[in-house]
Amino acid sequence: MIELNNVSKSFTLHNQGSAVIPVMEGANLKVAPGECVGLVGASGAGKSTLMRLIYGNYLAASGQILIGDVDVAKAEPREILELRRKTLGYVSQFLRVVPRVATLDVVAEPLLAVGEDQAVARDKAASLLAQLNIPERLWGLSPTTFSGGEQQRVNIARGFAHDYPAMLLDEPTASLDAQNRATVLGLINSAKARGAAIVGIFHDEAAREEVCDRFIDVTGYSPQVAA
Amino acid sequence: MTPLLQVRDIRKTYGSFVGCTDVSFDLYPGEVMGIVGESGSGKSTLLNCLAGHLPPDQGEVVFDTLADGPVDTVTMSEPERRMLSRTDWAFVHQHARDGLRMSVSAGGNIGERLMAVGDRHYGNIRERAVDWLGRVEIKEERVDDRPTAFSGGMQQRLQIARNLVTGPRLVFMDEPTGGLDVSVQARLLDLLRGLVREMGLSAIIVTHDLAVVRLLADRLMVMKDGHVVETGLTDQVLDDPQHAYTQLLVSSVLQV
Amino acid sequence: MSDYNFAYLDEQTKRMIRRAILKGLAIPGYQVPFASREMPMPYGWGTGGVQVSAATLTPDDTLKVIDQGADDTTNAVSIRKFFERTAGVATTEETGEADVIQTRHRIPEAALREDQILVYQVPIPEPLRFLEPRETETRKMHALEEYGLMHVKLYEDISQHGAIATSYAYPVKVEGRYVMDPSPIPKFDNPKMEMAAIQLFGAGREQRIYAVPPYTKIVSLDFEDYPFEASKADHACDLCGSEHSYLDEVILDDKGGRMFVCSDTDYCRSRRAEGYVGRLGTENELEASA
Numbered sequence: 001m002i003e004l005n006n007v008s009k010s011f012t013l014h015n016q017g018s019a020v021i022p023v024m025e026g027a028n029l030k031v032a033p034g035e036c037v038g039l040v041g042a043s044g045a046g047k048s049t050l051m052r053l054i055y056g057n058y059l060a061a062s063g064q065i066l067i068g069d070v071d072v073a074k075a076e077p078r079e080i081l082e083l084r085r086k087t088l089g090y091v092s093q094f095l096r097v098v099p100r101v102a103t104l105d106v107v108a109e110p111l112l113a114v115g116e117d118q119a120v121a122r123d124k125a126a127s128l129l130a131q132l133n134i135p136e137r138l139w140g141l142s143p144t145t146f147s148g149g150e151q152q153r154v155n156i157a158r159g160f161a162h163d164y165p166a167m168l169l170d171e172p173t174a175s176l177d178a179q180n181r182a183t184v185l186g187l188i189n190s191a192k193a194r195g196a197a198i199v200g201i202f203h204d205e206a207a208r209e210e211v212c213d214r215f216i217d218v219t220g221y222s223p224q225v226a227a
Numbered sequence: 228m229t230p231l232l233q234v235r236d237i238r239k240t241y242g243s244f245v246g247c248t249d250v251s252f253d254l255y256p257g258e259v260m261g262i263v264g265e266s267g268s269g270k271s272t273l274l275n276c277l278a279g280h281l282p283p284d285q286g287e288v289v290f291d292t293l294a295d296g297p298v299d300t301v302t303m304s305e306p307e308r309r310m311l312s313r314t315d316w317a318f319v320h321q322h323a324r325d326g327l328r329m330s331v332s333a334g335g336n337i338g339e340r341l342m343a344v345g346d347r348h349y350g351n352i353r354e355r356a357v358d359w360l361g362r363v364e365i366k367e368e369r370v371d372d373r374p375t376a377f378s379g380g381m382q383q384r385l386q387i388a389r390n391l392v393t394g395p396r397l398v399f400m401d402e403p404t405g406g407l408d409v410s411v412q413a414r415l416l417d418l419l420r421g422l423v424r425e426m427g428l429s430a431i432i433v434t435h436d437l438a439v440v441r442l443l444a445d446r447l448m449v450m451k452d453g454h455v456v457e458t459g460l461t462d463q464v465l466d467d468p469q470h471a472y473t474q475l476l477v478s479s480v481l482q483v
Numbered sequence: 484m485s486d487y488n489f490a491y492l493d494e495q496t497k498r499m500i501r502r503a504i505l506k507g508l509a510i511p512g513y514q515v516p517f518a519s520r521e522m523p524m525p526y527g528w529g530t531g532g533v534q535v536s537a538a539t540l541t542p543d544d545t546l547k548v549i550d551q552g553a554d555d556t557t558n559a560v561s562i563r564k565f566f567e568r569t570a571g572v573a574t575t576e577e578t579g580e581a582d583v584i585q586t587r588h589r590i591p592e593a594a595l596r597e598d599q600i601l602v603y604q605v606p607i608p609e610p611l612r613f614l615e616p617r618e619t620e621t622r623k624m625h626a627l628e629e630y631g632l633m634h635v636k637l638y639e640d641i642s643q644h645g646a647i648a649t650s651y652a653y654p655v656k657v658e659g660r661y662v663m664d665p666s667p668i669p670k671f672d673n674p675k676m677e678m679a680a681i682q683l684f685g686a687g688r689e690q691r692i693y694a695v696p697p698y699t700k701i702v703s704l705d706f707e708d709y710p711f712e713a714s715k716a717d718h719a720c721d722l723c724g725s726e727h728s729y730l731d732e733v734i735l736d737d738k739g740g741r742m743f744v745c746s747d748t749d750y751c752r753s754r755r756a757e758g759y760v761g762r763l764g765t766e767n768e769l770e771a772s773a
Contacts, residue, residue: 014471015478056460058467077446077460078255098420098442099413112424306627313631328614328635334642335635342638343631349641349706371642 001166001197002031002054007063007073008223009053022223023049027063029199029216033165036188036198038212041219047201050218051168054199055090056080067166085113089164093171095143095151103129103146103154104139110162121161128157131183149175160187167191169200173207185210229291231256231397231429232277237286239269239276245453246272250286252448252458256396259423259430261444261461263437263476269453270433271401277431278318278399279308290315290397313343317390321402323382326389327374333360333385334370340393359388363418380411384418391422398430404439416442437480441465449473490537490570496520500538500692504683507694512657513625514608519690529562529587530687532604536585539600539683540566545573547581552589552729552746559587578749588651590672592728592750595680597697603666605686608693610654610664630662633704641709650714656702657695665701671715671729676701718743723754724761 010022024046031037039047052058053072054065060073070083084090089110097106104125111121129139132153138146143154156172169188173181181204188211192198202208208215230253239246247269254260262270275281277288279300287299293315300308312318320326327336337356338346346352357367363384365377374382383403390398403419404412420443423430432444440447440461447464449457449472457470468474488494496518503517522530540546546566550559554576562585563574575581578591585602595601611621614632624632633654640648653670657663665676666684676682682695695701705711716730721742728750730743742763745751755764 011467012469014474052466057462059459059463059469077458078258080460081258081445096441098417101417305623309627309629331614331635332639332642335638338638339631339635341631342634343629347634347705347707349638350708352638353642 001033001068002029002199003064003066004029004050004054005064005066007050007053007065008061009049009058010061010223024053024218024221025223027053027218027221031166031197031199033195033197034192035214036192036200036212038208038215039199039201040208040215040217046218046221048170050221051090051170051199051201055088055168056084085110087165089159089162089167091156091159091167091169091172093152093155093174095155097143099144100142102140103134103143106143106154107157107161110158114162116162124161125157128160129154131187132157133180133183149177149180152176153180156184156187160191163191163194163196165196167196167198169198169202171201171203173202173204181207228255229297230254231258231291232431233287233289233297234277235287235289237273237276237283237288239272239281239283245269247276247450247453250455252455254397254429254431256429257427258446259428259432259444260446260448261440262431262433262448262450263435263440264450265435265476268450270450272453273450274399274401274431274433278316279312280318313340314393315396317393317395317398319383319386319390319398319400319403321405323374323379323386326386327382329375330373332371332373333365333377336374336385336389337392340389344393355392359392360385362422363388364414378411380407380415383407383411383415387415387418387422391426391428394426396427396429398428400430400432400434402434402436403432404434404436412439419443437465437477449476487569489542490540490566490572491522492520492534492537496534497538500534503692504535504538504694507683507692508681508696510661511695511699512661512663512693514691514693516690517692519687522687524561524565526688527606528558529585529604531685531689531692532585532587532602532687533562533565533685534687535683535685535692536562536566536583536602537570539583539602540570540572542570542572544582545575545580546570547575547578547584547749548586549584549589549591549747549749550587551731552591552750553748555748576749577753578747588667588669589729589746590668590675590678592725592745592747593753594675595678597679599680601678601680601682603668603682603684605664605666605684605689605691608664608684608686608689608691610652610662625661628660630656630704633662634706637704637706637709641706647705647709647711653711654704656704658700659702662704663693663695669715669729670703670711671713673701673703673711674713716743719761720745720751720754721761721763723751723759723764725751725754725759 004027007027009024010020013019041047053060056072065072067083067088070079107125108121134153143151152175173184185207232254235251237250238248250273264270276283288301289297290300291297334353334356337359338352341352357370360370365381374385404415444461447461448455451472457464457473465477468477500517503515507515522533548559548563550556566572567574578593583600587604609621611624611632614636615621637647651669652664652667653673655663655665679697681697684693703711719726722744728745731746733742735741
């Protein structure tokens with residue numbers, strides 16, 4: 001479902017003497033449906049960069065990033081948008097929404113984007129928010145005013161609203177208490193059970209052991225500094 | 228899928244000064260494209276060429292019309308183009324007073340496009356005007372008030388209602404949130420996002436506000452000195468800018 | 484006679500105006516620009532109508548001039564005297580006797596014939612002007628038949644007054660094409676515009692001439708659910724008893740006393756001559772005033 005072949009990435013800082021900073025080289029990865037692969041490596045080794053490359057948020061310098069039959073490294077913007085709408089979900093660490101939109105609508109939005117009925121979408125959103133222990137009195141408010149932990153859970157609800165065949169999870173259990181953490185791990189396991197291919201970053205080792213089938217150390221993709 | 232709009236090699240000069248040049252892109256149904264750049268970068272010139280307000284020196288702006296399929300709007304007759312601009316197209320101006328009739332009531336402003344395409348039933352026109360006021364969150368009892376009695380944010384929402392009442396398929400917006408308070412901007416952005424999704428609108432939004440395009444636009448085009456220097460997915464261009472100018476633009480945004 | 488050229492204007496000017504008139508007749512309702520001349524009267528006093536009349540009159544014609552339907556008001560008397568002096572044509576107050584009738588703000592009650600010409604004085608010829616101030620834009624709107632804006636004005640009327648409150652200068656569509664300002668005639672007169680006579684419109688300050696040929700289709704704009712109504716005061720004429728003529732309201736005293744009289748003075752007089760008597764009229768009033 002997710003396949004990376006020899007992907008590399010560098011940043012060129014035009015406004016700082018055109019310094020070229022290579023950050024990744026020869027990245028290979030293959031994730032089958034129903035499989036969860038954990039990315040490991042020290043801070044700054046390139047875990048988030050790899051996730052962003054897969055999501056199309058960063059532009060790959062070379063290589064192939066296949067999600068199904070779409071090569072994100074070369075696809076037109078509209079193909080990537082279509083992919084993100086239907087196929088590829090992303091739970092980031094940070095919530096980025098239009099201020100003022102009610103939490104329930106924030107969570108329901110991915111479903112509406114794939115053409116789901118308003119009522120069905122809101123029901124699903126409500127049940128996810130309930131599972132993640134967001135008090136119902138907050139559903140009508142914008143999540144921008146919520147605490148960090150609440151925002152994180154809203155973000156997860158939104159990420160799991162639509163059943164994406166491929167998912168990217170960036171620290172989904174960080175800053176959650178035991179109960180919510182268990183709920184999130186449950187969501188991940190049921191996503192796997194329905195056949196989602198998942199790439200995740202988990203600093204929480206216990207969580208990592210519970211949901212990941214195998215690990216990839218991204219340190220191996222770091223360019224040789226000496227070169 | 229046929230693109231809704233195919234822009235080919237648009238160029239507009241003002242004497243020896245280049246307004247915009249070498250602009251080509253496709254816009255597909257349901258897509259929202261942002262055009263960013265500083266003042267004088269040619270983004271407004273480009274928008275006006277696309278919307279038929281300015282004749283480009285060269286190039287094609289091919290629109291997928293309902294009746295005849297793709298037609299070049301630059302060479303089509305003026306009556307056809309004007310008909311297009313009050314049915315399938317909409318234009319939201321930065322200053323509401325450029326897009327509204329200030330001496331005509333809110334209801335009349337919304338109703339004008341309906342009457343322009345032949346609606347001659349007062350009751351129907353008024354009903355739709357009231358419906359649209361509701362959609363842009365203006366109270367029904369303001370239907371007979373003139374826009375001069377409205378706040379800036381309300382005027383802008385009225386302008387949007389006036390433009391969308393005929394169910395256009397392509398909306399051009401020139402700095403739609405410019406000059407509004409931040410809180411009013413957020414409300415307007417949310418409204419626009421909802422309308423874009425519900426109506427399946429395609430839109431081209433010119434702005435210098437990167438936060439606006441991040442929230443509204445799927446794709447981004449960055450202009451400098453009349454040239455397109457970078458295009459791509461909005462988040463990709465903003466998070467991983469490739470061109471020197473885009474990098475400067477993104478890094479110059481003040482963090483709150 | 485006098486030292487004036489016939490009907491004041493020089494022959495070249497009259498020819499120029501006639502060309503504009505012919506063009507106007509060929510394109511009913513279209514505003515033809517013309518080189519309006521300075522006339523020996525201020526703008527607003529009918530300089531457009533006077534120039535059209537001057538270009539239309541022949542020495543054998545009989546002229547009638549009315550202002551708000553009356554032959555005896557200042558404007559009508561002045562213009563009638565102007566042509567008596569500069570053209571030496573015969574004048575009349577009887578509608579049926581006239582070949583050319585210059586009018587300000589009314590159409591005579593009596594039906595006009597094919598051999599008559601009605602000349603209107605027009606202050607502002609552009610019906611779209613109050614909503615669209617740009618002449619370049621209004622000309623384009625006429626050219627492209629973009630008349631939605633005209634209904635915006637009527638919409639505003641209904642939304643503010645509950646009915647179309649426009650009671651004079653009520654816009655019409657001419658022969659299914661041009662929207663035209665019929666000059667400030669009461670909307671009561673609009674249906675009469677489908678007539679046998681030629682109708683010419685002259686706007687001196689705005690330098691426009693337009694025309695309606697005989698038997699042209701004239702439709703007053705309206706909404707399906709608010710149809711056009713040719714309204715008048717709900718009274719009969721207090722002098723001649725007519726129930727079908729347009730009426731002026733005359734205040735008689737400061738105790739609320741008032742009367743309604745035909746605005747068309749010739750029509751009223753001829754009816755009374757035929758023996759019709761209204762609420763306040765007297766049998767022998769004509770003889771008494773004579």
